[in-house]
Structures are given as structure tokens and as C-alpha cells.
Amino acid sequence: MNEKIYLTPTPVRIWHWLNAFGIITLVLTGAEIRFPEYAQVLGNYKAAVRLHDTAGIVVTLSFGLWFIYYAFVARNLLRLYIPSREDIQRGMIRQAVFYGYQYFRGGPNPHHQTPENKFNALQKTAYAAIMFVCIPLVIVTGVLMMNVSSLREMVMAVGGLRLLIGAHWLVACVFCAFLFTHIYLATLGHTPFAHFKPMWTGWEEAEDPSDRNT
Amino acid sequence: MSNSSKRWVHRFIWVTAVVFVLAAPWPGGRLLAHAWDTEDCQGCHADLSILEDGGGYLYVDSARYERTAHAEVGCPSCHESVNEDHPDDGVRPSRAKCGECHDEVEAEYTESIHADNATCTDCHNPHEVKPVGQVSGAQMNRPCMECHEEDDVVASHEAWLSQTTRHIRALPCITCHTGSKVYVVTFYVGTFEERAGRSPRVALATHEELMAKAERSEGVTSVIDRDADGRVSVEELRLFYREGRAEGLQLWGMMTPEVATHNYATMDNRWDCSFCHASGPGVVQKSFVALPGPTGDYTRIPVEPGAVLDALYGTPDFYMIGATRSKTMSLIGLLIVAAGLMVPLVHGTLRLLTIRKRREH
Numbered sequence: 001m002n003e004k005i006y007l008t009p010t011p012v013r014i015w016h017w018l019n020a021f022g023i024i025t026l027v028l029t030g031a032e033i034r035f036p037e038y039a040q041v042l043g044n045y046k047a048a049v050r051l052h053d054t055a056g057i058v059v060t061l062s063f064g065l066w067f068i069y070y071a072f073v074a075r076n077l078l079r080l081y082i083p084s085r086e087d088i089q090r091g092m093i094r095q096a097v098f099y100g101y102q103y104f105r106g107g108p109n110p111h112h113q114t115p116e117n118k119f120n121a122l123q124k125t126a127y128a129a130i131m132f133v134c135i136p137l138v139i140v141t142g143v144l145m146m147n148v149s150s151l152r153e154m155v156m157a158v159g160g161l162r163l164l165i166g167a168h169w170l171v172a173c174v175f176c177a178f179l180f181t182h183i184y185l186a187t188l189g190h191t192p193f194a195h196f197k198p199m200w201t202g203w204e205e206a207e208d209p210s211d212r213n214t
Numbered sequence: 215m216s217n218s219s220k221r222w223v224h225r226f227i228w229v230t231a232v233v234f235v236l237a238a239p240w241p242g243g244r245l246l247a248h249a250w251d252t253e254d255c256q257g258c259h260a261d262l263s264i265l266e267d268g269g270g271y272l273y274v275d276s277a278r279y280e281r282t283a284h285a286e287v288g289c290p291s292c293h294e295s296v297n298e299d300h301p302d303d304g305v306r307p308s309r310a311k312c313g314e315c316h317d318e319v320e321a322e323y324t325e326s327i328h329a330d331n332a333t334c335t336d337c338h339n340p341h342e343v344k345p346v347g348q349v350s351g352a353q354m355n356r357p358c359m360e361c362h363e364e365d366d367v368v369a370s371h372e373a374w375l376s377q378t379t380r381h382i383r384a385l386p387c388i389t390c391h392t393g394s395k396v397y398v399v400t401f402y403v404g405t406f407e408e409r410a411g412r413s414p415r416v417a418l419a420t421h422e423e424l425m426a427k428a429e430r431s432e433g434v435t436s437v438i439d440r441d442a443d444g445r446v447s448v449e450e451l452r453l454f455y456r457e458g459r460a461e462g463l464q465l466w467g468m469m470t471p472e473v474a475t476h477n478y479a480t481m482d483n484r485w486d487c488s489f490c491h492a493s494g495p496g497v498v499q500k501s502f503v504a505l506p507g508p509t510g511d512y513t514r515i516p517v518e519p520g521a522v523l524d525a526l527y528g529t530p531d532f533y534m535i536g537a538t539r540s541k542t543m544s545l546i547g548l549l550i551v552a553a554g555l556m557v558p559l560v561h562g563t564l565r566l567l568t569i570r571k572r573r574e575h
């Protein structure tokens with residue numbers, strides 16, 4: 001049986017890849033800005049600053065796209081991204097046991113994917129943390145740091161530059177850590193690229209719908 | 215004074231004068247000029263009434279002059295031709311050339327591309343000279359601004375320097391346009407004034423403004439060096455930061471050179487942002503808080519050694535990205551990244567080891 005489901009609508013895909021390349025650019029240029037003497041990605045500090053600023057704006061705009069699409073067009077933002085009570089009580093443990101143990105024994109993925117329930121309990125938690133906490137935080141701190149002089153009062157109100165820089169840096173590290181995990185887990189489908197295709201075309205070819213592992 | 219003692223004084227002056235003239239070796243004018251010392255000159259030139267004789271340019275502010283290195287030199291050494299007929303002799307007094315005493319600076323400056331654009335006295339008032347450590351960044355820029363409009367400078371630097379106004383505010387021109395080897399971060403105290411709907415106006419605080427806030431008996435340094443130990447600790451910086459705000463004070467950080475050279479070459483490495491935006495000892499080695507004295511020159515108090523970067527990191531008024539990062543934060547962040555990396559490494563290894571088992575299912 002070769003069932004096909006339309007899992008990832010176009011706006012979400014546009015957002016996702018803008019976001020992915022944006023974040024990777026931010027991570028690399030950010031490393032150069034923070035550690036100019038070790039990380040010479042572009043080898044040109046000025047280019048690094050400019051690119052970082054630009055990528056920050058791209059990520060911000062694409063975050064807006066994601067939010068508007070899910071919140072106002074598809075109207076399933078919370079349903080998709082917020083773990084349900086069932087997820088918290090059982091789903092998370094079940095999913096963790098699968099990743100950490102059942103998977104290696106060739107067991108089935110306990111999560112069954114539908115357009116209205118795309119993510120398993122762990123995915124929901126991770127994606128919600130990233131999309132509702134980390135991205136907004138990095139955007140707010142970034143915008144403030146780009147305009148320290150003109151937004152000085154606001155900078156002070158939120159605790160000063162020291163705090164901003166610290167938060168911006170730690171969230172950046174979380175993104176970096178997330179990226180490793182995220183990309184790796186995306187290869188756990190029935191073939192290593194099974195999950196990448198729908199993120200590009202929108203269509204999930206689930207030979208066996210129970211096989212979604214990410 | 216009685217009439218007789220007045221007469222004696224007159225006689226004494228006459229005798230001295232005659233002895234002086236007779237004893238004066240050729241050329242006599244020189245020594246005659248020396249007969250008048252700084253105090254004599256200042257009897258007229260530091261007196262406000264001289265303003266009526268010819269205008270402000272004749273006035274030499276005594277308090278300021280006395281605090282310069284040129285006070286040692288004395289007026290007559292630089293104005294040799296002034297004799298006792300002055301100012302009625304109609305001779306315009308001579309002026310020493312700076313190069314007579316500052317030959318090295320002169321040699322350096324004469325070779326620079328700026329030599330034809332300005333003379334020493336375009337940038338220096340010989341009666342108010344100060345070493346570079348005793349002037350504020352704004353004072354360092356004052357001469358430049360006489361000829362270079364700030365708007366033009368911002369416009370020409372904007373082409374390559376991001377956040378131009380912020381940089382120009384935090385860097386005196388000579389930080390980039392002369393060749394000091396060592397730079398420091400100097401925090402000046404600024405006053406700010408809230409303005410509805412706009413960012414506050416920040417200006418350097420004057421001595422009087424600071425005295426109004428300081429413990430009078432302890433002087434102006436007590437606004438920041440509270441325990442009067444001649445050092446500013448990080449804690450004192452923070453305290454100032456917290457409380458100064460309520461009093462309308464804030465710090466204004468600038469990266470300033472330790473010596474002023476005069477080659478005016480555009481340093482190639484100043485294009486290179488990481489000349490400044492790099493961490494560690496780098497070019498910026500120390501940090502000071504500089505406070506204005508009554509005559510407008512600045513006294514620097516060192517910020518606790520070893521805590522310099524910490525101090526930088528602790529203030530929102532000097533944000534030199536790259537150079538102001540915190541080590542602890544870097545470490546925590548790198549641990550987070552390492553943890554993220556463990557997932558693919560550990561899971562991936564187990565995945566490889568169990569390929570066969572999974573195939574079986």
C-alpha cells in the first residue's frame with residue numbers, strides 16, 4: 001500500500017527552510033562575532049556582522065510567516081505544538097523508551113502521524129520550546145542588541161546588556177544543540193531521507209504510516 | 215607704606231635694574247625678557263581687564279596654565295622678544311616654534327599626510343596643553359571637529375564602518391588615525407536628560423555637576439570611588455550604575471590611546487574590525503574612570519586590575535562585541551552544544567551496532 005498524505009503545507013515548508021538556513025548562518029557568523037580570534041568563518045568581521053544582522057531579520061520574518069500561517073490560516077498551532085495531557089502522562093515516556101530502546105530492537109514507532117497530529121510527544125515538547133520560547137527570545141534580544149543606543153531604556157528595563165548578551169548566546173547554543181539532534185533524528189525514518197522529502201515536497205509517502213520515527 | 219620706605223624700594227629697583235643691564239651679556243634683550251617672569255605677564259594677561267585691550271585671545275587662564283607642563287617653561291621662554299616696553303613698543307611678541315622643544319613630534323608630523331592641513335597650534339593651545347591621559351575623548355576630538363564636520367565624517371565612514379555614530383561616539387578620531395600601540399578603555403561620567411519620545415541626551419558631566427552629587431569633603435572622585443582607595447572595584451562600578459541612574463548620571467565608555475602619535479596615517483588594521491573586536495589582552499589593556507577637575511583636565515582612577523573585562527561586561531555603556539564576552543557563559547554554552555552533539559554520536563553508534571538486529575524484525 002502506498003498511502004500519501006499531505007503533511008507539510010507550502011508556507012510551513014518555506015518557513016522551515018528559510019529558518020533552517022537562517023539559523024545555520026546565524027550560528028556560524030555568531031561564532032565568528034563572539035570568537036573572532038578562533039572562528040574565522042568568513043574571515044571578515046564586518047561581513048560576519050552584516051550577514052548576522054541580515055540572517056536575523058530573515059529568521060524574524062519567517063517566524064512571522066510560521067506564526068501567522070499556523071495561528072490564523074490553519075488554526076491548529078496549539079493542537080499541533082502543545083503536548084496534550086495524554087502526551088505528558090504517557091506519550092513522552094513511551095516515545096523516550098522507543099528512541100532509547102525499542103528502536104534498536106526494530107520495534108514500531110508508537111506515534112502515528114496524521115496532518116492534525118504530526119508530532120509525537122517529544123517532538124511537540126522540543127518544537128514548542130524552540131518555537132515559543134527560544135526563537136522569540138533570540139529575536140527580542142537580537143533586536144535590542146542591534147539598537148542599543150536607541151532602545152537603551154528598554155535594554156535597561158530588561159536587565160541590561162549583560163543579561164541580553166548572555167541570553168542571546170545561551171539560546172544560540174541551544175539552537176546549535178537542537179540542530180544536531182533534530183537533523184539526526186530526522187534520519188530515523190524508514191530510509192534515512194524519508195523525512196526530508198516531505199519537508200521539501202509536502203507529501204509524505206508512508207509505506208507504513210507507523211514508521212515515522214522522528 | 216611710609217614715604218621713606220617707598221623711596222627705598224624705588225631705589226632698590228633702580229639699582230637692581232642697572233646692575234642687571236650692566237651684567238647682561240649680549241644679546242641683552244633675551245635676559246631683559248627674563249627679567250619679567252610669568253607672574254609679571256599674568257599680572258596683565260590673566261586679568262580679565264585685558265579683554266578690553268584687544269579681546270579674548272590675549273587672555274591666558276592662569277589656573278589652566280599653571281596645571282600644564284608648559285608652566286615650567288614660563289612665558290618668557292616662548293615669547294622671548296617681550297621686553298619692558300611691552301605692550302607699548304608696538305612690537306608683536308615672538309612665539310617659540312613648537313619644534314624647538316618637541317623636535318621628535320615635529321619630525322613625525324611634518325612627514326605625515328596631514329602636515330599641510332593643520333599646524334601645531336591649530337590643534338593645541340600652547341597655554342592649555344595636556345597629556346593625552348588628562349583629556350576626555352571629546353576634548354581629543356575638539357580640534358578635529360574645527361575642520362572636519364561630524365556629519366561629513368559619519369557619512370564618509372559609514373561606507374565601511376557599521377554602527378557609525380556609535381563608533382564615533384566611542385572612539386576618538388586619534389584612536390584610528392594615529393599609531394598608539396596601547397589602548398585603554400576610559401569611562402567618563404555623563405549626565406543624561408530624558409527627552410519625551412526620543413533617546414536621552416547624554417553629555418559629559420562637568421566638575422561642578424559632579425561636585426553637586428559628590429561628598430564635598432572628599433572631592434569629585436567620591437562619586438564612584440566610594441571607599442577612597444584610589445581604585446574602582448567592579449562592585450563600585452555596579453553600585454554607581456544602579457544609583458547613578460537615579461541621579462541622572464551614567465558612564466560613557468571610550469577606547470582611547472595611551473600616547474598620541476602624530477603620523478596621521480590611516481592605520482590599515484583599523485579597517486580590520488577584529489583589531490578592536492577581539493578578546494583577551496589584545497590592544498585594550500587597562501580600564502580607567504576619568505573625572506574632570508575644576509580646570510577641565512581629567513584625573514584617571516584605575517579600575518581594579520584583573521577585573522577589567524568583567525567591568526566591561528558589567529556595563530551597558532560600553533559594548534564592544536567580541537571583546538566583552540564572559541568566560542563562564544562561553545563555557546556553559548559550549549557544554550550545551552556538546553550535549554546536543556552527544557545525541558547523534560551515542561544514538562548513531564548504537565544504531566550502527568544494532569543494524570543487524572533491526573533488519574531481523
Ligand code: HEM
Nearest residue numbers: 008012016019020023127130131182183186195196199214
Ligand atoms: C539544516 C537544518 C535542518 C534540517 C535538515 C531540518 C529537517 C527537518 C525535517 C526533515 C523535518 C520534518 C520532520 C518531521 O516532520 O518530524 C523538520 C521539521 C521541523 N523543523 Fe527542522 N530542520 C533543520 C533546521 C531546523 C531549525 C534550525 C529549526 C528551528 C529552530 C527547525 C524546526 C523544525 C520544526 C518546528 C519542525 C516541524 C515543522 C512542522 O511541520 O510544523 N528545523 N525539520
